[in-house]
Amino acid sequence: MKKTDIDWPKITKIVQDYNSDPECLLMIMQDISDIYNYVPPEVIPVLVEKLGVSESLIYSVATFYKTISLEPRGKYIINVCTGTACHVRGAEKITNALAEELGIEEGQTTADGMFTLDAVRCVGACASGPVAMVNHDTHGALNRSSALEMLDQYRK
Known part of the structure; x- marks a missing residue:
């Protein structure tokens, strides 16, 4: 490290x-x-x-507190909301798609130190679910395709 x-x-x-x-x-x-x-x-x-x-x-x-870590995390921290509203709209599919694309599991950081993938209970944007926050940016109404497009924005 x-x-x-x-x-x-x-x-x-x-x-x-x-x-x-x-x-x-x-x-x-x-x-x-x-x-x-x-x-x-x-x-x-x-x-x-x-x-x-x-x-x-x-x-x-x-x-x-989930926002505090004692271990190095990625430049981009992706928090996928798993609260009730996001859960019923497919948050698990979003998490799985991102994990698969990044080659990591929830709670892990990519080897290049670019991304950390976490699940959080609620980000307070229930009407826009499923929602992911990347650092302080909120991305709503996600599906598998739009979640991967979101990831590509941060890769650039």
Whole structure:
């Protein structure tokens, strides 16, 4: 695994933007994830020191929230909604098509580090289901063909 180059001034600024408030741990970790698509392990001791929280709390937050990861993820994180509305409209077929095309299973990242495929319970776009989010972009009314076309957009 390639070591991540950490922008320490940027990490310090994120913590300072939240006044080093331990109550803001989740938001701080989310901001760090927005930069690296995960929270690099080198950052954890810094968060412990600057926020005065335990390492176990950091791991608890990271393992509870799907948007936080302690493992490197792809440049593009594909979250396929599997909530009720999307499920009944074929979310499983979308997930299977993407997994097959990418050569990975749900929860995995492609070898080239471009894509991570995840399933999430709901993205709040029930009327547009089935829905997938790629990073912060929402793609609705998907079928197998349109899901693969969506993937091609990000490959370019």
